[in-house]
Amino acid sequence: xxxxxxxxxxxxxxxxxxxxxxxxxxxxxxxxxxxxxxxxxxxxxxxxxxxxxxxxxxxxxxxxxxxxxxxxxxxxxxxxxxxxxxxxxxxxxxxxxxxxxxxxxxxxxxxxxxxxxxxxxxxxxxxxxxxxxxxxxxxxxxxxxxxxxxxxxxxxxxxxxxxxxxxxxxxxxxxxxxxxxxxxxxx
Amino acid sequence: xxxxxxxxxxxxxxxxxxxxxxxxxxxxxxxxxxxxxxxxxxxxxxxxxxxxxxxxxxxxxxxxxxxxxxxxxxxxxxxxxxxxxxxxxxxxxxxxxxxxxxxxxxxxxxxxxxxxxxxxxxxxxxxxxxxxxxxxxxxxxxxxxxxxxxxxxxxxxxxxxxxxxxxxxxxxxxxxxxxxxxxxxxxxxxxxxxxxxxxxxxxxxxxxxxxxxxxxxxxxxxxxxxxxxxxxxxxxxxxxxxxxxxxxxxxxxxxxxxxxxxxxxxxx
Numbered sequence: 375x376x377x378x379x380x381x382x383x384x385x386x387x388x389x390x391x392x393x394x395x396x397x398x399x400x401x402x403x404x405x406x407x408x409x410x411x412x413x414x415x416x417x418x419x420x421x422x423x424x425x426x427x428x429x430x431x432x433x434x435x436x437x438x439x440x441x442x443x444x445x446x447x448x449x450x451x452x453x454x455x456x457x458x459x460x461x462x463x464x465x466x467x468x469x470x471x472x473x474x475x476x477x478x479x480x481x482x483x484x485x486x487x488x489x490x491x492x493x494x495x496x497x498x499x500x501x502x503x504x505x506x507x508x509x510x511x512x513x514x515x516x517x518x519x520x521x522x523x524x525x526x527x528x529x530x531x532x533x534x535x536x537x538x539x540x541x542x543x544x545x546x547x548x549x550x551x552x553x554x555x556x557x558x559x560x561x
Numbered sequence: 562x563x564x565x566x567x568x569x570x571x572x573x574x575x576x577x578x579x580x581x582x583x584x585x586x587x588x589x590x591x592x593x594x595x596x597x598x599x600x601x602x603x604x605x606x607x608x609x610x611x612x613x614x615x616x617x618x619x620x621x622x623x624x625x626x627x628x629x630x631x632x633x634x635x636x637x638x639x640x641x642x643x644x645x646x647x648x649x650x651x652x653x654x655x656x657x658x659x660x661x662x663x664x665x666x667x668x669x670x671x672x673x674x675x676x677x678x679x680x681x682x683x684x685x686x687x688x689x690x691x692x693x694x695x696x697x698x699x700x701x702x703x704x705x706x707x708x709x710x711x712x713x714x715x716x717x718x719x720x721x722x723x724x725x726x727x728x729x730x731x732x733x734x735x736x737x738x739x740x741x742x743x744x745x746x747x748x749x750x751x752x753x754x755x756x757x758x759x760x761x762x763x764x765x766x767x768x769x770x771x772x773x774x775x776x777x778x779x780x781x782x783x784x785x786x787x788x789x790x791x792x793x794x795x796x797x798x799x800x801x802x803x804x805x806x807x808x809x810x811x812x813x814x815x816x817x818x819x820x821x822x823x824x825x826x827x828x829x
Binding site: 388389391392394395396398401402405406407409424428431432436437438439440441442443444445446447448449450451454458462487490491494497499500501502503507510514 | 563566567570571574575577578579580581582584589592593594596597599600603607679680681682683684685686687688690716717724726729730731732750819820
């Protein structure tokens, strides 16, 4: 992990929260926004440290609530709990495997909105829910399931571009050179 | 195994969440605006790119299409002028009658065109953001509509942007009347019936056997926020509830809330 990767992670999260308010075509087709914050928190929890994961979860929660009609702070706790749990259990997760990333993204994509609705039910808010909410949660799970491996691939690619590459040194040493022939004279 | 750092993080985020949720509404709105201000450059970039695309579109539009559009608009303008004349006459008559019965005169509405710049990032609120705010004299409860019908009302007015609660959202209940039968009803807040927000539920105040599919629903003017006569939608179907005491109807909204690009804000 270097500074560029970290900056990219927060930049992508910031852009993804903005993207959640845009792309009305996707909303017309699927009736769900392009919500990638759960997948991003999953990525951060499985590849970065505890501080980065928590900061990302809290910041993205606050960003989402600032653009939403939800009370401020509602989205923070579910994203934090997701990052926290994955961070604690990440030694048990096959995080380099695509299928593991997909299932974690799927669970996070459906679970975080569900938890948020749970937190909302504790406040005096009246979210608009119905039979279609189940389908929306499923679609958001699928969206994050697909996005999670894609994010791993994208950040790995950026990491390869911006991180320092290990210096490859040759094993050849001139003082150990074997010179054969009659003309050999020791140096 | 939880470490001390984990406990501290749990406690910290828990306290932050509780603190934010218990902030007074006005302070919460201010904090939201402050955090949301970080997105202003992106909203600006979006507005600039939209305008650039519009201008590029004008450049490639053929002259014949422009002339066709101009002629169509001229014709529409002439028709509207005639109906405006009729409307002015009716308004004057209405003012005279209101004065006769001692009712307060109904003032004209000032319209302000606003561009839709974003939608709610969650699926359980029906709100959108427009590019006008308190510096454009927008205030909460100003009515928002499109050319097709009622859209909602302003729920929060920031300095440069405002949040509009759409019809069907938890913060937007509308008192309505069926145009054909004059039966009164309410579109209850938070009663959206479909994922796209196009269907809402109306509860009528009594059993109304005359209500049927295809009838037009308008705002009734009761409640004080929405003026009377704004088109809301069309009845899709009806059913009787609570032993035929109430009639409930599903309404297809006149305005397509998912395709809004520009809306009108009605300022009293």
